[in-house]
Structures are given as C-alpha cells and as structure tokens.
Amino acid sequence: MNFDCISSKPAAFVYLAISLAVFVASTIPALSQSAPVQPGTVERIKVHGKSLEGNLEGDSPDRDVSVYLPPSYKMDRNRRYPVVYFLHGFTDSDAQWYGFTKHWINLPEVIEKALAEGKGKEMIIVTPNAYTRYFGSMYSNSVTTGNWEDYVAKELVAYIDKNYRTIPQAASRGLAGHSMGGYGTIRIGQKHPEIFSSLYLLSPCCMTPNANAGRNPEAVARIEAVKTPADLEKADFGTKAAFASAAAWSPNPTNAPFYLDLPVQNGEPQPTVLAKWAANAPLAMIDQYISNIRQMKAIAFDAGDKDASIAASIKVLDGILTNYQIPHTYEEYEGNHINKIADRIEQKVLQFFTNNLAFEKGKR
Incomplete structure (x- = not known):
C-alpha cells in the first residue's frame, strides 16, 4: 500500500491552514495584539493669579501650569472631560512631573500606561507650578507667599473651565497631590466641597503640628x-x-x-x-471642616510603611474619619516617601477618580 498517497492531501490541507493563519495575523494586527493607546498632549500655559499679586517673596503672579489633555481631546471636539488638579511636592515643579526638565516621574507616561491597561478613563490633569522663592508655597494663603489656596481653588479652576472642554461641576473635579501637594489637597479640599468632590492624598506631609520645630x-x-x-x-x-x-x-x-x-x-x-x-496642621483643624468633608463623594490617602512619621499621621486621619463615620480608603503599603509614587498613581489614583468623578454633566 502506498502510504505517501493517502497522507499527501491532509498534509497539504494543514500547510494551507497554517499559511492562511500567518497571513491573517500579519495583515490584521488588531487580531494578534491589542491596539496601542494613542498619546495625549501636554500644554504648558501661563495662568495669572490676582490672588498672588504683591506677594512679599517677589514671585511672579503669572504661573506656569501644565495641562495634560487625553488622547481623544483633539479628535472629539464635542466631548467634555472631568478634571483632576494634581499638586506637586516641596522643591518640585510642574516641569519635573511633565517631562519638561529632569524628572523623577513622567506623569503623562504614567497616565497613558494606565489607560493602555484599562485602569482608568480619560480625564484632564492640571498641575500649577508652586515652586517659589522659598522652594514651595505650601498651598496656603499668606501675604508673603501670596494666596495660593485661593489661586488653586478659585482662579485656576475658573481659568481651566473657561479655556478647556471641562465638565464644570464639583462632581467632575478631583484634587490630588504628593507630599506638600498631599497637604495642599486636604487643606484646600476640606474647605471647598463646592469646587471639588473627590480627594486623594499621596504621602501627605505636615499633617500634625511639628512638636520639634525650634527645639533641635x-x-x-x-x-x-x-x-x-x-x-x-x-x-x-x-x-x-x-x-x-x-x-x-x-x-x-x-x-x-x-x-x-x-x-x-x-x-x-x-x-x-x-x-x-x-493651627495650620490639617489634623488640628479637621474637626472644623467635618461638615464639608461629609459632602465629599470620596476620600483616599496612603503612605509607604518606611515613611514613618507620615504613615503615622495618616493612621490618625483614618481614625478621625472612622470616628465620624465618614467613608474613606486608607492604605499603608511597602515603600518609602518617593519610591512607588508612579505605581500608586497608575494602580490606585487614576482608578479612584475613574470610579468617583462624574463623566457626564449633571451626574453625581
């Protein structure tokens, strides 16, 4: 019996099937791998602050502001977006977070990685440059620094709503920050529930009164x-x-x-x-603002376990909010003050705002 004869047709069929599969995979990439997320765009603009005029430090009231616009912003001209205002830390600037100068985190890359992995929805991210003559504004109101609290909560928000396709309501605005920016987030956020609805504090500094100041x-x-x-x-x-x-x-x-x-x-x-x-420590003033904090849609905060004093302070914050029966998310993770911040933003922060901000006008 001629075995070659009876096996030649199946072999030809298998070869044809393999060739067809290779052809389809090579000509239709979307079937063989997920399509990459298109990059967003970053604009660095100047936003004048009347609240900052005449500050005694001599800092310009015309502040650099970095604005991240999501991938669909330039293509879908009718779409509006929620906004997260992200506050940087002490000795940092917006440029160090958005790749304009030497940086330790490239926030747009972190955002786009999260989008590619399906860990968040598209939103606008805004970061003002709070680097001052004394290396950081503390996001507070002062004749020396200028009224940074008012600038962020009122003037900057009004400017962004006027000049970008935002969803101009508190339900669609979040406030977040790292270190000094985390301090600014709770300081400003707890005073302005009519402007922001969700807060995320990353390793917030300065939460408790510094008992050692002036004593070492x-x-x-x-x-x-x-x-x-x-x-x-x-x-x-x-x-x-x-x-x-x-x-x-x-x-x-x-x-x-x-x-x-x-x-x-x-x-x-x-x-x-x-x-x-x-008196400027958030844990010293928080009881005054509990009624405002109750109005928040969501509050979250975290810190690395090696960041001892800050981890201890947010544990106190967790206890205070728990006593007042205010829902919140609190996490202490393995890390220090800076080594996992990009991961936290990608894995936690963007998902937090995706879950809690309103992506349509009129929704809460």
Whole structure:
C-alpha cells in the first residue's frame, strides 16, 4: 500500500491552514495584539493669579501650569472631560512631573500606561507650578507667599473651565497631590466641597503640628545661620522647609528680607510662631471642616510603611474619619516617601477618580 498517497492531501490541507493563519495575523494586527493607546498632549500655559499679586517673596503672579489633555481631546471636539488638579511636592515643579526638565516621574507616561491597561478613563490633569522663592508655597494663603489656596481653588479652576472642554461641576473635579501637594489637597479640599468632590492624598506631609520645630539644637543652628537669600539657596532641605513653612504660616510683612517669623530666635523657641504653625496642621483643624468633608463623594490617602512619621499621621486621619463615620480608603503599603509614587498613581489614583468623578454633566 502506498502510504505517501493517502497522507499527501491532509498534509497539504494543514500547510494551507497554517499559511492562511500567518497571513491573517500579519495583515490584521488588531487580531494578534491589542491596539496601542494613542498619546495625549501636554500644554504648558501661563495662568495669572490676582490672588498672588504683591506677594512679599517677589514671585511672579503669572504661573506656569501644565495641562495634560487625553488622547481623544483633539479628535472629539464635542466631548467634555472631568478634571483632576494634581499638586506637586516641596522643591518640585510642574516641569519635573511633565517631562519638561529632569524628572523623577513622567506623569503623562504614567497616565497613558494606565489607560493602555484599562485602569482608568480619560480625564484632564492640571498641575500649577508652586515652586517659589522659598522652594514651595505650601498651598496656603499668606501675604508673603501670596494666596495660593485661593489661586488653586478659585482662579485656576475658573481659568481651566473657561479655556478647556471641562465638565464644570464639583462632581467632575478631583484634587490630588504628593507630599506638600498631599497637604495642599486636604487643606484646600476640606474647605471647598463646592469646587471639588473627590480627594486623594499621596504621602501627605505636615499633617500634625511639628512638636520639634525650634527645639533641635543642630537644626536651630542651621536655621539661624541663614541671613540672606543666598544663604537659603545653599541650605539643607530641612532648613529650606522651615523657611517655606514660616513664609506660609507665620508671615511678617515688616521683617525683611524674608518677611516671616521663624519658630526660633536667638536659640529660643517662639511659642506664638509654633502656635500658628500648629493651627495650620490639617489634623488640628479637621474637626472644623467635618461638615464639608461629609459632602465629599470620596476620600483616599496612603503612605509607604518606611515613611514613618507620615504613615503615622495618616493612621490618625483614618481614625478621625472612622470616628465620624465618614467613608474613606486608607492604605499603608511597602515603600518609602518617593519610591512607588508612579505605581500608586497608575494602580490606585487614576482608578479612584475613574470610579468617583462624574463623566457626564449633571451626574453625581
């Protein structure tokens, strides 16, 4: 019996089927792999702040603002989008988060990775440049820094609503930030439920009164060694943070050249200044704003377990909100102050706002 004869037709059929499959896969890529997400666009604009005019630091009231527009924004001209206002940390700027200069996180890339993996919906992201003469505004109202709280909550939001296709309602606005930006998020957000409906705090700093301010001899010596703006430029991180905090929370319009009162003078702690600082700690003021916080659609906060003092402070925040029976999400994860922030934004923050912001006008 001729076995070659009876096997030749099946073999030819198999060969034809394989060839057809290869052809289809090569000519129709969408069948063999998911289509890549188109990139969004980033605009860096100037937004004038009347609230910032005349600040004693001498910072320009015309602020850089980075705006991320999602992939469909330029194509679908009738579509409107929710907006997340993202506040950067101390010594950072918007440029360091949006790839305009040396950066440790490229926020647009993080957003687009999340979109590609189906972990969020398209939204506009807005970050003002809060880098100041003293390396950070603390997002507070002060004659020395300017009224940053008002600038973010009122002027910036109004400008973005006027010039971009937003959904101009609180239900479609979120506020988030890292470190100093996390502090700004709770500080501003708890005062303005009529503007923002959802808050996410990433490793928020400065939540509790700093009991050690003005009491550490080495830190005091470094602070008191600063006599000129040039001295401050060369100072360590902690000293810079002390001056930024003083500019925001204990301004003094007659005390040149820095126009602030420090928590220490001639080696002695200054109780009045320390009291002003304590009054600006969110965990000290939160009970005043509980009725506002109850109006929020959603609140979330997290910190790395190696970021000890901040992890401890948000645990207190968790306890306060729990006592008031206010729903929220709290997580302590394995990490430090900066090493997993991009992952947290991709995996948690964008999904949080996708789940809680209104993507249509009139919805809550």
